[in-house]
Amino acid sequence: MSIEAFKSRVLPAKDKLYRFALRLLKDEEEAKDIVQEAMIRVWNKRAEMHTYLNMEAWCMRVVRNLSLDRLKSKQFNNSRLDVTYNLSAPAISPEERTEIDDTMENIHHFIAKLPEKQRQIIQLRDIEGFSYKEIGAILNLDANNVKVNLFRARKAVRENLLKINAYGLEAN
Amino acid sequence: MDLKRINLLLERYWNCVSTVEEEEELKAFFNSGRVPARMQKAAGLFRYFAQQKQAGLDEKFDQAVLARIKQEQAAAVTNTYAPWKNYLRVAAVILVIITASLVFRMEYWEGEKPPTLLVEDTYKTPEEAYAETKKAFLLIAEKLHTGRKQAERIGILSEAENKIKQPKNIKR
Numbered sequence: 001m002s003i004e005a006f007k008s009r010v011l012p013a014k015d016k017l018y019r020f021a022l023r024l025l026k027d028e029e030e031a032k033d034i035v036q037e038a039m040i041r042v043w044n045k046r047a048e049m050h051t052y053l054n055m056e057a058w059c060m061r062v063v064r065n066l067s068l069d070r071l072k073s074k075q076f077n078n079s080r081l082d083v084t085y086n087l088s089a090p091a092i093s094p095e096e097r098t099e100i101d102d103t104m105e106n107i108h109h110f111i112a113k114l115p116e117k118q119r120q121i122i123q124l125r126d127i128e129g130f131s132y133k134e135i136g137a138i139l140n141l142d143a144n145n146v147k148v149n150l151f152r153a154r155k156a157v158r159e160n161l162l163k164i165n166a167y168g169l170e171a172n
Numbered sequence: 173m174d175l176k177r178i179n180l181l182l183e184r185y186w187n188c189v190s191t192v193e194e195e196e197e198l199k200a201f202f203n204s205g206r207v208p209a210r211m212q213k214a215a216g217l218f219r220y221f222a223q224q225k226q227a228g229l230d231e232k233f234d235q236a237v238l239a240r241i242k243q244e245q246a247a248a249v250t251n252t253y254a255p256w257k258n259y260l261r262v263a264a265v266i267l268v269i270i271t272a273s274l275v276f277r278m279e280y281w282e283g284e285k286p287p288t289l290l291v292e293d294t295y296k297t298p299e300e301a302y303a304e305t306k307k308a309f310l311l312i313a314e315k316l317h318t319g320r321k322q323a324e325r326i327g328i329l330s331e332a333e334n335k336i337k338q339p340k341n342i343k344r
Binding site for chain 1: 228
């Protein structure tokens with residue numbers, strides 16, 4: 001693969017890779033580091049690239065493995081669970097803003113406390129929009145296993161929402 | 173948007189039977205800003221997903237990665253030449269061994285051969301050789317004779333010198 005192909009096929013995935021690493025490591029600098037490392041690794045293994053049908057899924061997998069290694073080696077402590085949460089919600093009325101912002105912040109901290117696998121699957125499906133098959137390829141799981149874990153994660157999120165909810169989701 | 177459809181999609185979402193496209197539709201609806209009050213919490217969830225997708229890496233990151241790739245490429249160039257250099261070393265050793273064995277063989281085998289004649293025959297027949305030898309001796313004799321004449325003159329000189337050194341012999 002030429003440097004041009006790398007620029008057009010691998011580099012554009014940087015944001016997805018970064019968000020995934022951030023979800024796992026909960027540290028912006030660490031996540032950036034890991035993505036850079038992953039990109040270099042992908043570049044060095046570019047000869048094997050044709051064996052991977054989905055370049056993005058392969059990159060995600062590299063990021064995941066590197067992130068988990070980093071977590072293991074550094075033994076990240078639980079204080080990182082409360083990662084800073086930056087609000088940048090779209091234009092909504094001030095009253096709505098407070099309520100929705102509260103909900104969003106609550107969801108953020110709730111997802112951060114989900115089991116590792118569920119957290120990864122929520123990130124890959126609900127935020128990045130990967131298919132079950134792609135998620136299976138990234139996490140080395142079969143599609144059914146992905147679906148079961150996603151179901152558990154969404155169920156937990158829904159229950160949490162109902163808990164903090166005064167009058168909303170019951171209707172759905 | 174049709175709220176019935178949104179409710180249906182939400183139900184499909186919680187049961188993990190919705191497609192990626194349907195989930196995108198939910199995200200689009202809840203981020204549109206025209207969300208009924210009773211759906212605020214679900215809106216919080218889908219706005220959270222959309223908001224989390226905004227995080228990313230800047231141009232500086234690309235530059236850092238590309239700079240590192242250049243480094244890797246430079247390192248790779250020296251790496252590919254290294255084995256070639258090793259072969260050169262091996263070749264040099266083989267060359268030394270071959271040269272040494274050749275020299276040894278030459279020395280050894282030469283020693284076994286009969287010594288070659290130092291002087292070769294100059295003339296074809298003995299008569300010719302005899303005539304030439306005779307001519308050579310005559311030349312030597314002639315030159316020797318000339319030499320003797322000169323030597324006799326020196327003899328006179330030395331005689332005179334002796335007489336001077338021994339004054340007794342001088343007749344008064």
